[in-house]
Amino acid sequence: MNSAAGQELTGACIIAQSGGPTSVINASVFGAVRAALDCPQITQVLGAEYGIKGVLNDRLIDFGQEDPKELEYLLNTPSSELGSVRYKLKDPEDDATDYRRILEIFRKYDVRYFFLIGGNDSMDTCNKVSRFMASSGYECRIIGIPKTIDNDLFGTDHCPGYASAAKFIATTCMEIYKDATVYETGMVTVIEIMGRHAGWLTAAASLASMKGCGPDLIFLPERVFSMEYFLRRVKEIYAVKRNVIAAVSEGIHDSEGRFISEYASSSQEKDSFGHTQLGGVAAILADAAKRETGAKVRGIELSLLQRCAAHCASETDVIEAAEAGRRAVLGAVGGVTGKMVAFRRGEGDRYVCHMDLIDLDKVANYEKKFPDEWINGSGDGILPAFYDYALPLIQGDRKIPTEDALPRFARLKKVFVE
Amino acid sequence: MNSAAGQELTGACIIAQSGGPTSVINASVFGAVRAALDCPQITQVLGAEYGIKGVLNDRLIDFGQEDPKELEYLLNTPSSELGSVRYKLKDPEDDATDYRRILEIFRKYDVRYFFLIGGNDSMDTCNKVSRFMASSGYECRIIGIPKTIDNDLFGTDHCPGYASAAKFIATTCMEIYKDATVYETGMVTVIEIMGRHAGWLTAAASLASMKGCGPDLIFLPERVFSMEYFLRRVKEIYAVKRNVIAAVSEGIHDSEGRFISEYASSSQEKDSFGHTQLGGVAAILADAAKRETGAKVRGIELSLLQRCAAHCASETDVIEAAEAGRRAVLGAVGGVTGKMVAFRRGEGDRYVCHMDLIDLDKVANYEKKFPDEWINGSGDGILPAFYDYALPLIQGDRKIPTEDALPRFARLKKVFVE
Numbered sequence: 001m002n003s004a005a006g007q008e009l010t011g012a013c014i015i016a017q018s019g020g021p022t023s024v025i026n027a028s029v030f031g032a033v034r035a036a037l038d039c040p041q042i043t044q045v046l047g048a049e050y051g052i053k054g055v056l057n058d059r060l061i062d063f064g065q066e067d068p069k070e071l072e073y074l075l076n077t078p079s080s081e082l083g084s085v086r087y088k089l090k091d092p093e094d095d096a097t098d099y100r101r102i103l104e105i106f107r108k109y110d111v112r113y114f115f116l117i118g119g120n121d122s123m124d125t126c127n128k129v130s131r132f133m134a135s136s137g138y139e140c141r142i143i144g145i146p147k148t149i150d151n152d153l154f155g156t157d158h159c160p161g162y163a164s165a166a167k168f169i170a171t172t173c174m175e176i177y178k179d180a181t182v183y184e185t186g187m188v189t190v191i192e193i194m195g196r197h198a199g200w201l202t203a204a205a206s207l208a209s210m211k212g213c214g215p216d217l218i219f220l221p222e223r224v225f226s227m228e229y230f231l232r233r234v235k236e237i238y239a240v241k242r243n244v245i246a247a248v249s250e251g252i253h254d255s256e257g258r259f260i261s262e263y264a265s266s267s268q269e270k271d272s273f274g275h276t277q278l279g280g281v282a283a284i285l286a287d288a289a290k291r292e293t294g295a296k297v298r299g300i301e302l303s304l305l306q307r308c309a310a311h312c313a314s315e316t317d318v319i320e321a322a323e324a325g326r327r328a329v330l331g332a333v334g335g336v337t338g339k340m341v342a343f344r345r346g347e348g349d350r351y352v353c354h355m356d357l358i359d360l361d362k363v364a365n366y367e368k369k370f371p372d373e374w375i376n377g378s379g380d381g382i383l384p385a386f387y388d389y390a391l392p393l394i395q396g397d398r399k400i401p402t403e404d405a406l407p408r409f410a411r412l413k414k415v416f417v418e
Numbered sequence: 419m420n421s422a423a424g425q426e427l428t429g430a431c432i433i434a435q436s437g438g439p440t441s442v443i444n445a446s447v448f449g450a451v452r453a454a455l456d457c458p459q460i461t462q463v464l465g466a467e468y469g470i471k472g473v474l475n476d477r478l479i480d481f482g483q484e485d486p487k488e489l490e491y492l493l494n495t496p497s498s499e500l501g502s503v504r505y506k507l508k509d510p511e512d513d514a515t516d517y518r519r520i521l522e523i524f525r526k527y528d529v530r531y532f533f534l535i536g537g538n539d540s541m542d543t544c545n546k547v548s549r550f551m552a553s554s555g556y557e558c559r560i561i562g563i564p565k566t567i568d569n570d571l572f573g574t575d576h577c578p579g580y581a582s583a584a585k586f587i588a589t590t591c592m593e594i595y596k597d598a599t600v601y602e603t604g605m606v607t608v609i610e611i612m613g614r615h616a617g618w619l620t621a622a623a624s625l626a627s628m629k630g631c632g633p634d635l636i637f638l639p640e641r642v643f644s645m646e647y648f649l650r651r652v653k654e655i656y657a658v659k660r661n662v663i664a665a666v667s668e669g670i671h672d673s674e675g676r677f678i679s680e681y682a683s684s685s686q687e688k689d690s691f692g693h694t695q696l697g698g699v700a701a702i703l704a705d706a707a708k709r710e711t712g713a714k715v716r717g718i719e720l721s722l723l724q725r726c727a728a729h730c731a732s733e734t735d736v737i738e739a740a741e742a743g744r745r746a747v748l749g750a751v752g753g754v755t756g757k758m759v760a761f762r763r764g765e766g767d768r769y770v771c772h773m774d775l776i777d778l779d780k781v782a783n784y785e786k787k788f789p790d791e792w793i794n795g796s797g798d799g800i801l802p803a804f805y806d807y808a809l810p811l812i813q814g815d816r817k818i819p820t821e822d823a824l825p826r827f828a829r830l831k832k833v834f835v836e
Contacts, residue, residue, distance in 0.1 A: 021597045050602045079596035086601070170824055171729050178497035178827065179439045179726040183504070184468045211824055303718045308597040311589050311730060314823070394823045405732070405812045406588055406629055409596065 007335055009139060010041045011112030014055060015063075015325075016048035017147075018118035018125065019086065021079035022161030023168075023310040024321035025147045026410070028117045029081065030074040031325025032145065033063045041333050042113060046417060051085035052116070052125055055105050056098060065415045073410035075318055076400045078310035081410060089125050092132045099132040106133075106140055109417065113141050113332050117325070119148035119159070120365060123340055127360040130338040141337035143328040144360055147321070149307045151200035154366035155358045156342035160321035163393035164313040165306050166204035169193060170394070172302065173208035173215060177245060180298065186242035188234055188289040188297045192282035194306055196251040197221055199370040201306065205247035206382035207390060216244050221251035222370050223379035225260055230285065231292045233380060238293050250281055260284060311407055315396025320353055327355045351392030425753055427557060428459045429530030432473060433481075433743075434466035435565075436536035436543065437504065439497035440579030441586075441728040442739035443565045444828070446535045447499065448492040449743025450563065451481045459751050460531060464835060469503035470534070470543055473523050474516060483833045491828035493736055494818045496728035498535075499828060507543050510550045517550040524551075524558055527835065531559050531750050535743070537566035537577070538783060541758055545778040548756040559755035561746040562778055565739070567725045569618035572784035573776045574760035578739035581811035582731040583724050584622035587611060588812070590720065591626035591633060595663060598716065604660035606652055606707040606715045610700035612724055614669040615639055617788040619724065623665035624800035625808060634662050639669035640788050641797035643678055648703065649710045651798060656711050668699055678702060729825055733814025738771055745773045769810030 015032050017025055029047070036045040045063040048054030061082070063071070074081060092099045105111070116126045126144040133140045146153050151162035173191060180189040193202040199220025208214025216237050219225055230246070237244045253259045261281045282299030290297040324341045331339065339357035346352030374386045401408040433450050435443055447465070454463040463481040466472030479500070481489070492499060510517050523529070534544045544562040551558045564571050569580035591609060598607040611620040617638025626632025634655050637643055648664070655662045671677045679699045700717030708715040742759045749757065757775035764770030792804045819826040 021600050053602065077596065078593050079600045083602060084600045167823065172723060172727070174825055174827070175496050175726040175728060176722050178495065179722045182439050182497045182502045184471065184501060207822075207824060211822070211827075213827060298722070300721045300723075301719065302723075304594050304597045304716070305590060305718075305720075305723070308593040309590070310593060391822055396823065397820065402815065404625075404629070404809055405585065405814065406625060407592055409592070409629075409631060 008041060009112050009141065010043060011110040012044035012046055013042050013113035013115065013329070014046045014048050014060065014111050015115045016051050016054060016117070017080035017082050017084050018051040018116055018122035019084060019148065021084065021308050022147050022149050023078045023164035023308060023313045024160050024317050025079070025117055026074040026077045026081045027318045027321035028145050028147060028160060028325035030071055031322035032115050032329050033071060035326040035329035037063065039329060039333055044109065046109065046111070047082045050083040051087065052089065053085045053087055054082070056101050058105055060109065060417050061412070061414045062417050066412055070410050070412055073401065073408060075322060076310055076313070076398065076407065077409040078308040081412060086121070088121060089128050092128060096132070099129065102129060103133065103136055103138055106138065112139065115143055115145055115328050115332070117145040117147050119146070119150065119153060120367065123153070123360055124364040126340070127338070127364045130360060141332040143332050143336065143357070144340035144363070145324050145328045146340060146342070149201060150195060150198050152198035152367045152369070153363060154368045155340070155363045157345045157353070158343055158393055160317060160324055162200060163317035164310070165201055166207070166390055167314045167394040168306055168309040168312040169201060169204040169302065170207035171312055173205045173247065174211060174213040176300065177208060177213040180245060181243050186238065186295050188238060188244045188286065188293060188295045189246070190282045190285045190289065190297070190299045191215065191245065191247045192250055192299065192301045193247055194302070195221060195249040197367055197369070199249050202247055202249040203370055203374070203382045203386055204390060206386060210387055214245070215247040217246040217380045218382055219246070219248045219252050219380060220370055220375060221249045221253060222372060223375060224255045225252040226254065227260070227288060231288060234289050235293055238295055246285065248281055248285060252281060311400055313398040314394045315398045316393055318398055324355065331357050426459060427530050427559065428461060429528045430462035430464055431460050431531035431533065432464045432466050432478065432529050433533045434469050434472060434535070435498035435500050435502050436469040436534055436540035437502060437566065439502065439726050440565050440567050441496045441582035441726060441731045442578050442735050443497070443535055444492040444495045444499045445736045445739035446563050446565060446578060446743035448489055449740035450533050450747050451489060453744040453747035455481065457747060457751055462527065464527065464529070465500045468501040469505065470507065471503045471505055472500070474519050476523055478527065478835050479832045480835050484830055488828050488830055491819065491826060493740060494728055494731070494816065494825065495827040496726040499830060504539070506539060507546050510546060514550070517547065520547060521551065521554055521556055524556065530557065533561055533563055533746050533750070535563040535565050537564070537568065537571060538785065541571070541778055542782040544758070545756070545782045548778060559750040561750050561754065561775070562758035562781070563742050563746045564758060564760070567619060568613060568616050570616035570785045570787070571781060572786045573758070573781045575763045575771070576761055576811055578735060578742055580618060581735035582728070583619055584625070584808055585732045585812040586724055586727040586730040587619060587622040587720065588625035589730055591623045591665065592629060592631040594718065595626060595631040598663055599661050604656065604713050606656060606662045606704065606711060606713045607664070608700045608703045608707065608715070608717050609633065609663065609665045610668055610717065610719045611665055612720070613639060613667040615785055615787070617667050620665055620667040621788055621792070621800045621804055622808060624804060628805055632663070633665040635664040635798045636800055637664070637666045637670050637798060638788055638793060639667045639671060640790060641793060642673045643670040644672065645678070645706060649706060652707050653711055656713055664703065666699055666703060670699060729818055731816040732812045733816045734811055736816055742773065749775050
């Protein structure tokens with residue numbers, strides 16, 4: 001690891017975004033860009049188009065040419081304004097082609113700072129690039145900035161992007177509850193929420209239940225899902241209330257590890273990381289519940305909305321995301337490399353979020369599951385300990401700038417350097 | 419028609435909600451309840467549980483026993499707080515059983531005012547009850563209060579509920595655009611929006627396009643849908659942009675009148691009014707686009723969210739919905755009956771909404787389609803004349819009351835009268 005604490009290093013920086021969109025990944029870009037532009041050691045602030053691909057393809061925009069006011073709009077612009085990519089770098093021991101190309105581009109623009117905003121896979125990318133640069137003797141400081149709605153990054157109390165998604169999910173579940181319980185005639189509603197392996201997002205539906213307007217049943221991928229048990233519980237609740245709402249993670253699976261989404265005949269596709277593309281669980285469970293109860297049923301996928309609903313963002317999340325970007329820049333300029341910005345919750349009753357820089361080694365490729373002790377005994381509900389964890393994160397309604405009563409997103413010029 | 423202008427009539431009133439939920443139907447309840455409670459001629463303010471069923475079943479709550487503060491929370495509580503119903507009264511000439519029961523209940527509580535908040539079917543109910551009461555010689559003033567996200571009520575510039583749904587749809591389409599265009603690898607996204615016969619809601623997606631972040635293609639049920647044309651256009655746009663977003667009404671149908679949603683094998687169900695239950699168009703079109711282009715595709719149903727997302731309500735809509743409730747009460751107390759509150763847009767550049775009382779006869783069972791002249795020549799886009807119509811309606815961000823950073827919905831005691 002290239003350790004150079006205290007040593008002054010002057011050159012350009014590249015900021016890149018990777019992995020799936022969130023409501024606040026651009027807030028981290030803003031935090032990093034703003035800090036970098038203000039930093040005398042950083043001679044040019046570049047942004048990579050489509051993540052690491054933008055480096056490989058020499059597609060880099062110059063943030064110095066953007067209107068500072070437009071940059072501020074990034075705070076409320078969802079998804080990845082620079083474009084993102086799902087591209088897994090090979091191990092440099094197996095094939096160093098990409099790394100050599102990255103080094104070439106770094107040399108071309110005298111890039112001495114690299115900031116990658118992303119999740120697990122991105123931290124792995126950060127780690128590999130960091131190690132390669134160190135072994136090449138090219139001095140470059142690399143810091144990862146966490147983001148993922150999945151909240152499954154290791155070593156950090158929570159991840160930027162999670163809170164806004166959680167707030168949208170909880171708010172939406174409350175609204176769906178109001179809608180789904182409007183008729184006397186009864187209904188079974190199944191809400192499908194993102195999360196392949198970690199149930200953090202689905203657990204957020206329990207905040208609606210806490211308010212008395214939420215799911216009766218919540219199933220996370222951390223526990224084995226039994227269709228038999230699900231139908232039994234639906235029948236029991238339906239008999240009493242004539243209305244059942246269940247929230248399920250897309251990634252729920254049976255005792256043999258088979259995804260419930262695979263119960264449908266449709267062929268499964270895999271993304272470029274080899275993850276199975278999930279979806280359709282809500283429809284499958286709603287159909288099964290219909291056969292069992294004869295009730296009117298509805299399957300609802302929150303789909304992309306849960307990760308890009310910036311109009312419902314958590315103010316806390318936006319502020320922390322921007323601050324994470326800023327801390328990455330300040331840390332790197334201060335001499336740190338091979339680290340990720342991590343959030344540490346302060347002790348005491350009042351929520352305080354401290355930011356540390358932790359080894360990428362400790363983060364990359366580990367997944368932080370939803371704590372088993374926050375799931376109830378029968379595996380169909382979430383315990384109040386989670387509320388204490390989640391509520392501080394969703395605080396604050398973001399007053400988003402609008403134009404014609406619609407969100408005013410950033411309009412960057414995106415001038416590419418040559 | 420019982421015309422009693424100027425004549426003082428003292429007695430109880432019943433307020434009922436009918437049809438599908440919207441974000442602001444409870445705002446109309448608030449407007450009506452508040453006005454009725456303040457009105458010396460109205461001796462008791464009752465609310466019917468589950469629409470007209472609550473009258474038939476003698477399930478009436480007493481609004482006089484509610485905390486006024488809780489009533490105010492109705493302004494931001496989506497769906498129908500009193501419960502709703504889809505129940506079509508028979509023609510009184512065929513079977514007057516229900517009408518006689520309604521009269522019995524009206525007599526029991528000395529009900530002299532009846533306000534029904536709903537859409538087409540509800541205005542039909544209002545009209546029939548109104549005629550029956552007139553023919554029975556029971557003096558009772560009946561006024562309909564419009565609501566429908568579909569915006570298809572005849573005789574009114576627009577309907578409460580539409581604007582909030584339109585605002586959510588436009589906002590969400592902008593956010594989905596940001597999400598769906600994040601990768602270089604290309605994608606075809608199909609967004610399915612509510613609307614069986616009228617395309618008003620789907621047209622709202624064009625407001626996102628107006629902002630440069632919306633669908634490339636928009637298909638309404640007012641025009642015949644051709645799968646061949648759709649695929650050709652998707653291919654053309656995909657070839658140029660590598661990214662296509664289409665917004666379609668659930669009710670799009672081919673030249674033979676067959677719903678595109680019926681192209682899937684799943685059996686169609688009908689609701690209690692004999693309407694075919696629609697859904698699944700997004701998935702069908704996304705699949706077809708995948709076969710044609712080989713692109714990654716995504717089908718997104720906005721589902722219930724579009725009609726109950728009170729967190730994204732239009733302030734204008736909330737205010738107008740409450741005012742419609744108030745005007746109904748003031749009109750009835752002033753002697754009017756057999757009417758519906760209708761919105762009339764003032765002349766001139768500045769948006770002004772006037773409220774009239776129009777004959778229920780003119781409203782019931784007519785559907786107001788999306789104007790053909792606002793659809794482009796090829797039937798795959800919306801013209802700017804619609805923006806002028808829609809933009810004033812979605813103005814104003816509602817500052818919703820929250821608790822734990824989540825919506826604070828009304829918590830009514832619901833004390834039933836006997």
